[in-house]
Amino acid sequence: MEILAWSAVELAAKIKQKEVTVKEAVEAVFSRIEKKEKDLNCYVTLDQEGALKRAEEVQKKIEDGTLTGKLAGVPVAVKDNMCTEGMRTTCSSKILSDFIPTFSSEAVLNLEKAGAVIIGKTNMDEFAMGSTTETSAYGETKNPWNEAHVPGGSSGGSAAAVAAGECFFALGSDTGGSIRQPASFCGVVGMKPTYGTVSRYGLIAYGSSLDQIGPLTKNVTDCAAVMEMIASHDTKDSTSIKREDTDFTSVLTEDVKGLKIGIPRDYFGEGLDIEVKESVLAAAKALREKGALVEEFDLSLVEYAIPAYYTIASAEASSNLERFDGVKYGYRTKQYEGLHNMYKKxxxxxxGAEVKRRIMLGSFVLSSGYYDAYYLKALRTKALIKKAFDEAFTKYDMILGPVAPTTAPELGKSLSDPLKMYLGDIYTISVNLAGLPGISIPCGTDQKGLPIGLQLIGDCFSEKKLFQAAYAYEKIRGEFVLPANRKGGE
Amino acid sequence: MANIISDETIEYVGILAKLELSGEEKEQAKKDMGRMLDYIDKLNELDTTGVEPMSHVFQIQNVFREDVVTNGDDSENMLKNAPQEKDRMFVVPPTRD
Structure with missing residues (x-):
């Protein structure tokens, strides 16, 4: 019985049909972890004992009919920037190395309510600042497709864990591409929902106006099922939106006839790897052959998204990260003279270096004399970018393009030139600025055997259309064998 | 336009950011920040006259709720995370001379 080859939804169905127990599923995941984790380092914290205990509780509730959901009994991994009551939450930073939250984030509570079993906390770029998971204070995570390469970031641990079978699905967070890009690099499905769809309560903030929690899964069906579970209106998050249309799995049909898909010419210019380009355009062609109306258009303003993003995100980060001061929780320096010296030290x-770099930049752009020229200028640019998308969505149901300009880079090649690393976010970042939903689906591999991701971007609240097109594409594409599904997981 | 970040600016931003950078880190920060600002200056190519700064993508109003306590007293668990505590209080260095 190849438990780990099943998707999350398949596993839950088999648990319900008594073909397998929750405990067996948890044990299967931990045996894979034992085998692979030493090499991959997907997790910062694991809780085998807690997961096995929880497995028994969940099993009983499934048997007595209390838990009937699509994902009851499924082992899940949570990115280490979401608070988990009683379970260490570090944000992959030294400053939170011993922080044990007294409450759980709303998204995690929603998972628990649905009967998912949390097995641990996944590695990430420190405070979600990075695109490779190399800025973690707990060592880099490696790409399960090729361990000489990064898994992407910042939700690199989550993406790698799903691809390697070290969990059945995972939660990540996406501020500028941090779910979609690692999903692309690891060959899994990842969605960044419309801003406000998933509560940010208990998500340790990086850029609050951009952050959204979302799923990383083995396929589109799992992704829709997880979204159904975590989308909720929450009065504890004042940006949370009340939505009625969260029955995302109801639209998983292969019908894309008449769907209007726009391909931005500006996404296929200089800097895009030729293999990525061909693979993404082949996916567009496949959708056209199934009846979708695909045409090219000019989105405009694409090159302004990254400078606007780094101004806004750094400004928000410098403010959000003020709370880490060594007083109420986390690390405190050993030797200091007075309060201010204690804060500073x-x-x-x-x-770490990347976090300090962004706090410095953010403090500068918010400082008096520069606030208008940098911060407000970026917010004005954001308004223009939003308008460009609004115009595109008067003509198209969705936008199709690559997730990232290349496949996963080699380890150790990105951090020496931060600006160059930031440029890798070009296709994902504007989605956050405009609050839109975006999904990443594997659409092929390059000559090195590394996965390539296709991105579909929708208008606000159009997740259902994205799921429909993504599901249809997945059927056309056929099976995409993850490292997790290879025999023995090797 | 090349942005040259002065020592004074780095000192000042360090105060705002509550960060104490070593000499080497300061030099690196000057270079990094200058380079990022050169890049961000690209936004000046855009005419944003009359464009309102957009802080939130949706037209939502301030969200109000009644000021009612819904959670219990969890101070004991919270204090377990404190770097230093005494008599159910956080211990901090003297805040004035």
Whole structure:
């Protein structure tokens, strides 16, 4: 019985049909972890004992009919920037190395309510700042497709864990591409929902106006099922939106006839790897052959998204990360003279280089004399970018393009030139600025055997259309064998 | 336009950011920030006259709720995370001389 080859929804169905128990599923995941984790380092914290205990509780509730959901009994991994009551939450930073939250984030509570079993916390770029998972204070995560390459980031641990079978699905967070890009690099499905769809309560903030929690899964069906579970209106998050249309699995049909898909010419210019380009355009062609109306158009303003994003995200980060001061939780420096020196030394010793770089930039763009020229200018640019998308969506149901300009880079090649690394976010970042939903689906591999991701971007609240097209494409594409599904997981 | 970040600016931003950078880190920060600002200056190519700064993508109003306590007293567990605590209080260095 190849438990780990099943998708999350398949596993839950088999648990319900008593073909397998929750405990067996948890044990299967931990045996894979034992085998692979030493090499991959997907997790910061694992809780085998807690997961096995929880498995028994969940099993009983499934048997007595209390838990009937599509994902009851399924082992899940949670990115380490979401608070989990009683389970260490580090944000992959030294400054939170011993932080044990007293409450769980709303998305995690929703998972638990649905009967999912949390097995651990996944590695990430420190405070979600990075695109490779190499800025983690707990070591880099490696790509399960090829361990000489990065898994992407910042939700790299989540993406790698799903691809390697070290969990059945995972939660990530996406501020500028942090779910979609690692999903693309690891050959899994990842969605960044419309801003406000998933509560941010208990998600340790990076850029609050851009952050959204979303799923990383083995396929589109799992992704829709997880979205159904985590989308909720929450009064504890004042940006949370009340939506009635969250029955996402109801639209999983192969019908794309008449669907209007726009391909931005500006997404296929300089810097895009030729293999990525061909693979993504082949996916567009496949959808056209099934009856979708596909045409090229000019989105405009694409090259302004990255400078606007880094201004806004850094500004918000500099404010959000003020709370880490060594007083109420987390790391405190050993030697200091007075309060201000304690703050400064704590933060300087507790934060890594990339986090400090963004806090410095953010503090600068918000400082008096520069606020208008940088911060407000970026917010004005954001308004223009949003308008460009609004115009596109008067003509198209969705936009199709690559997730990232290349496949996963080699380990150790990205951090020396931060600006160059930031440029890799070009196709994902504007989606966050405009609050839109976006999904990443594997659409092929390059000559090195590394996965390539296709991105579909929709108008606000149009997740259902994205799921429909993604599902249809997945059927056309056929099976995409993850490292997790290879015999023995090797 | 090349942005040259002065020592004074880095000192000042360090105060705002509550970060104490080593000499080497300061030099690196000057270079990094200058380079990022050169890049961000690309936004000046855009005419944004009359465009309202957009902080939130949806036209939502402030969200109000009644000020009612819904959670219990969890101070004991919260204090377990404190770097230093005494008599159910957080211990901090003297805040004034």
């Amino acid at each position: 704590t933060r300087s010793e507790g934060f």
